[in-house]
Amino acid sequence: MRTVLLAAVAALAFLPNIAHAQTAAQAVASTPLIERAKLFGNPSRGRAQLSPDGKWLAWGAPRDGVMNIWVAPRANPSQAKPLTAEKTRPIRSFFWAPDSASILFVNDKGGDENFLLYGVDVASGAQRTLTPFEKTRAEVLSVSRQVKDRILVAVNNRDPRWHDVYSLDLKSGALKLVFKNDSYGGFVADEDLNLRMAQRSRDDGGADYFRIVDGKVETTPVVSYGLEDSLTTEAVGFTHDGKTLYWLDSRGRNTAALIAQDLAGGQSSIVAQDPKADIGQVLADPKTGVVQAYAVNYLRNTWTAVDPTVKADLDFLQQQLKGEINITSRTDADDLWTVAVDPVSAPSAHYLYDRKGRSLTKLFVTRPELEGQPLQPMHPVEIKARDGLTLVSYLTLPPGADANGDGKADKPAPLVLFVHGGPWGRDVYGYNSYHQWLANRGYAVLSVNYRASTGFGKDFISAGDLQWAGKMHDDLIDAVKWAETNGVTTPKQTAIMGGSYGGYATLVGLTFTPEAFACGVDIVGPSNLETLLKTIPPYWEAVKQQFYKRMGDPTTPAGVALLKDRSPVYRASAITKPLLIGQGANDPRVNQAESDQIVAAMQAKAIPVTYVLFPDEGHGFARPQNNIAFNAVAEQFLKGCLGGRSEPIGGALKASTAQVKAGAGFTPGLQEALAAN
Incomplete structure (x- = not known):
């Protein structure tokens, strides 16, 4: 009876809020669908x-x-x-x-x-x-x-x-x-x-x-x-x-x-x-x-020149190139530079800059196939956490949700909370293929620099010490509440998605706060912090103590207890919402066993989960064929959960090495795609 009931619950979970889905669909109906290959294929x-x-x-x-x-x-x-x-x-x-x-x-x-x-x-x-x-x-x-x-x-x-x-x-x-x-x-x-x-x-x-x-x-x-x-x-x-x-x-x-x-x-x-x-x-x-110059990246990356000669160069480049500027190489004579410019809502371009002649020659656009496509602006926002900490975040709204382009939603849409990895890393302002892909499918996308993220000072990092699944997760919940309060989305219409720590955050979201999210997509995320620390690469020996002090010390009883308490695998029975997992078999950072464990724990309780494994990948999917294949599955999964739109899976799986290890029937269209291949 429990198995039947859980299956029924899982099926209902895939039914979107019909009225809300219609609103979102109407907003993006006239916008062309951008092909996955244009976003995630080779540049x-x-x-x-x-x-x-x-x-x-x-x-x-x-x-x-x-x-x-x-x-x-x-x-x-x-x-x-x-x-x-x-x-x-x-x-x-x-x-x-x-x-x-x-x-x-x-x-x-x-x-x-x-x-x-x-x-x-x-x-x-x-x-x-x-x-x-x-x-x-x-x-x-x-x-x-x-x-x-x-x-x-x-x-x-x-x-x-x-x-x-x-x-x-x-x-x-x-x-x-x-x-x-x-x-x-x-x-x-x-x-x-x-x-x-x-x-x-x-x-x-x-x-x-x-x-x-x-x-x-x-x-x-x-x-x-x-x-x-x-x-x-x-x-x-x-x-x-x-x-x-x-x-x-x-x-x-x-x-x-x-x-x-x-x-x-x-x-x-x-x-x-x-x-x-x-x-x-x-x-x-x-x-x-x-x-000669330095950059500070708070909401956006800002260059300041120390050398007046270089200041003249940077001023010229900012005047001529509209977007985020990055100097990618300089000759020994320093007469020539290569410069990349990121317009954010258009593909980046590379230029040859002649310093003596103050001239720019366009070399190429990285993804010319995206020129003229309906790419959306990204908006930096500051979100207050419940304890007053400021969370620098980045919001991308779907087509039709922000008529005047001020970054404030005119109408709510389903939301994907896209969580960065690390956790000692950060999200930045700039072109983001995941933001563009998800926004084009009809979702608002929010990326949050939760406490422990780098770039905002040591106090912000230290605020995340021993807070895996604690205050770090509270920040994500606070960001979702902010989105609901500001009309970006409505309650119960948020998916959580991310890779590495972002995958862990996804598992935490579905186990520690099972009612907060409609579904989750975990990419190479750890499920058991004990086994994660036991299997880190040997060349991380020099930073091992940092892991212990910031996550929990596995050499002490108190540390082991903390690591167990913050491990989603031990709370798998709390999962009630759809979950998709992607994993690389050769991952040296987050071993395949991390995904295997949570899948086995869910299967033991007859809880639905879809699990896609790539035998030729590691910590993330480097081969475009594999990345496209997983995202093809993910957008069908999200469509079933949130009611957005999607490009059919088509031959994406056949072109990849994807192995669906569990739950093909729990993601709409996946079984049919496997049968067709």
Whole structure:
């Protein structure tokens, strides 16, 4: 009888509020449906980067359906040619070697995050594996403008917990051990590629910085801080003469300031600070390493120039390019820049900027297929939590819900609360494919920087300590109430969705506050905080104490009790609303067992759940075919729950590696799509 009753409840849960759905449908009926592939498929081009000598341009673009690196003479971009030939895994980041002769990139296998470093010669196209080790994570430690023939890399092939530092000869590929590491979480090198500082984590969750002299680490730290400053204080880098060390530093203040430390005299001076947000991006002179401009990102990212010459450049760019500006590369001579502009409600574009001539040449639009599509504005909003904390958030309204474009809803629509991961990360103002996709389907979308989010000072981060499923979740509930009070949505018409911590928040929403949400979409979210901490990657050893202090200490009885209490898997029987789960089988951060556990717990209680597994993915879905497939399922799921509109699943599943492990019948259209494939 219980099984029959639960099935009936689940079926009813998929019936939207008919009157509300009609209102939302009328508002978006005349708006063209944007195809998923245009939003989540490969961009046409992206990530433009100049070679240091200014002779070449490189960017990412598809080759046989997979993102690869393309190169063209800077003077003639139309002569572009593919430099790499990855067949399965997209290349998501790359950088120029300092001598401009090769391009380097990292990639993993199937999402396991065991990143290897590869180099490709621009002239010949020959590719080499520069860190040829199995089950090893290579990290680029330092690239110099002055040292052209080598870089510093860190590799954990000897001990998976710690990264040894090597000098990599770019021509021969030879690795020379620079520092054997048994306890340090990070290093800072100068422009001559000499290691100058080593950072070691402390038992209290803070860290100590030690000077390195003649290759040896001193025993007495020169900088120390506790847990409260651990995510807002770090050494940034040296000026090229090695005389000044820049820090982001929150000691003695709340938000992280940019500090310049004179190493000879020991004096420190404040370069920049802001009372509401941490100093974020920094522009440094490629010839000297001296900071020329900095950015502060509170509601939006705002640049401030320190150098008057660069101020003239930034002013010109802001006048000519309407949107969020980002400098993506600069030549050694600093005569040419590549600049990306994000208009937010249009696809981003990349430009070549000639500083001497004050001229801009448009290189490409990342997704030209989105030009002219009905993309919606994003609106920054400040939401007050119940205890008075200000939550910087971002709202996107569906077509027809905001006639005058003031960011205030004229009519309510179903809402998707889209929760960012981390939790030590943040949402930002800018083009967001998920916001655009969901708004186009008829939903308002709200992303909230709940307490523990980074960028707003150490007090905001610390307010989230030991508050997983506690005050961090209260912030999300308060944001939903704000949306209801301000006419964005109506009660019982909100779905919760997110990845990583956002997936965890989804599970918390459906277990701790089961009446607050109409349904949930969990993407690679942990369900059991005990097992999550037992299975974190070994190379996170240096930050393990931070996890313990901010989440709950599994080495103490009180900590174990807290972790159990905040784990959704133990409350699975409370779930009454539809749940969709997506997981990568190779996820090293949130193991597949996290999704398996909650699914098994629900199945043991005969509670409906749809579970989609991708055998070739890790922490999120890097391959566009897989991302499109999961989102195809998700929009059918949300349509059944909230009553929005959708693009049929079609052949999306067949093009992917998706395996529906459970509950195909609980998501409308999924069984039919599987049968058709």
